[in-house]
Amino acid sequence: MWESLVKLFRIPDLKRRVIFTLLMLVVFRIGAHIPVPGIDPKALANVFSRGGVLGFLDMFAGGALSNFSILALGIMPYINASIIIQLLTSVVPQLEELAKSGEEGRDKIAQYTRWGAILLALVQGFGITVWMENLGVVLATGWAYRFTVIITLAAGSMFLMWLGELISDFGIGNGISLIIFAGIVARLMPQFFRTFSLIRLGEVNPFLFGIALVVAVFIVAFVVEFQEAQRKIPVQYAKRVVGRRIYGGQSTHIPIRVIQGGVIPIIFASSVLLFPATLAQFFEGSGFMKSLANALSPDSALYLTLYAALIIFFTYFYTAVTFNPVDLAENMKKYGGFIPGIRPGRPTVEYIDRCLTRITLWGALVLAFIAVVPNILVELTKVTTFYFGGTAILIMVGVAIETVTQLEAQLLMRHYEGFIRR
Numbered sequence: 001m002w003e004s005l006v007k008l009f010r011i012p013d014l015k016r017r018v019i020f021t022l023l024m025l026v027v028f029r030i031g032a033h034i035p036v037p038g039i040d041p042k043a044l045a046n047v048f049s050r051g052g053v054l055g056f057l058d059m060f061a062g063g064a065l066s067n068f069s070i071l072a073l074g075i076m077p078y079i080n081a082s083i084i085i086q087l088l089t090s091v092v093p094q095l096e097e098l099a100k101s102g103e104e105g106r107d108k109i110a111q112y113t114r115w116g117a118i119l120l121a122l123v124q125g126f127g128i129t130v131w132m133e134n135l136g137v138v139l140a141t142g143w144a145y146r147f148t149v150i151i152t153l154a155a156g157s158m159f160l161m162w163l164g165e166l167i168s169d170f171g172i173g174n175g176i177s178l179i180i181f182a183g184i185v186a187r188l189m190p191q192f193f194r195t196f197s198l199i200r201l202g203e204v205n206p207f208l209f210g211i212a213l214v215v216a217v218f219i220v221a222f223v224v225e226f227q228e229a230q231r232k233i234p235v236q237y238a239k240r241v242v243g244r245r246i247y248g249g250q251s252t253h254i255p256i257r258v259i260q261g262g263v264i265p266i267i268f269a270s271s272v273l274l275f276p277a278t279l280a281q282f283f284e285g286s287g288f289m290k291s292l293a294n295a296l297s298p299d300s301a302l303y304l305t306l307y308a309a310l311i312i313f314f315t316y317f318y319t320a321v322t323f324n325p326v327d328l329a330e331n332m333k334k335y336g337g338f339i340p341g342i343r344p345g346r347p348t349v350e351y352i353d354r355c356l357t358r359i360t361l362w363g364a365l366v367l368a369f370i371a372v373v374p375n376i377l378v379e380l381t382k383v384t385t386f387y388f389g390g391t392a393i394l395i396m397v398g399v400a401i402e403t404v405t406q407l408e409a410q411l412l413m414r415h416y417e418g419f420i421r422r
Helices: 002-010 012-031 041-048 053-061 076-091 093-099 103-134 143-170 175-201 206-227 264-282 287-295 301-322 325-334 346-381 390-413
Strands: 230-237 240-242 245-247 251-257
Touching: 002 012, 002 390, 012 143, 012 175, 012 390, 076 093, 076 103, 076 143, 076 301, 093 103, 103 143, 143 175, 175 206, 175 390, 206 346, 206 390, 230 346, 251 346, 264 301, 264 346, 264 390, 301 346, 325 346, 346 390
Parallel strands: none
Antiparallel strands: 230 251, 240 245
């Protein structure tokens, strides 16, 4: 691997791309520490110590939200807009036609996603600004200050979106994913060093921390294994004679991923369960909201049970929305493809749907396991200073695999051995 890394920097084009990517990530980390004016740091730290949806969003912002910096919204408006557009593409016929109309249609959908991200950034910026005022974090008040902060937060989010597209065009890997990856890693490193300092002071058991690290390594290996796992449905294409040429006749397969929904089901489930705790911060005098927030605290058995159940539900829901066996069977029939032993048409749809249902069950159980185990590990080891949940693990592993795969392809194009030797 180290030899391949040295060869990577010997290629001028790849060297320039890697350095550009690293510089853009440095710009992101600098922006995450430039605060919005008029904020009380002590009150802000007190708010984020309570947890809630803000703490969950702060993970994607790389700590920028807890600093209430100009990049406080992070890349979440763009991610939410992408998810909404993706879901609408499966429901709205006009968007579905655009998605199937080639490069021009995909460019229009990307433009709709950007406009949606701007709208969501303005709405989220307004909500967070008013929320901070209600919690006593903001020192200044008035609509002039609110307008300034909202525009600043929205502009920071759009800047990150532009930064991600620059990385995708001129760097290595997917820019949006790398920004999220850098934010998560930036939060993990201070936690790691803080835990070591507490071990020196005797406040954290080093043996239990070692167990937590070993289990974390096994969880990462488990995620890597299932992140790339697929169920391959064999497909045979019949030979067709067009003029003097013969087309088709080759064998291929339909790859169905075990974790079809990726990290999205965990994001949905976390947002739903953290919402009551966030509402309780608005209604601090309500006994019902306070008891509901205590019942749904992340260390309770009820929370873990509902968390796992919601992940399984959203995995099936997202897979059903984004994967259509009917369209897949029709396209196969249109181009003369068939599954060996299965008749084209409705039997093919039923077979693909049956395979998808079974593989989605295993994917949902794996996601639930990945999301719940870190919480259980914290309760058993009592190491609360070093924690990364299932969402962070899936994002880190997925982005790392995607980036290494792109570097591998670039090296193989230039006749070098890649990072992975078989």
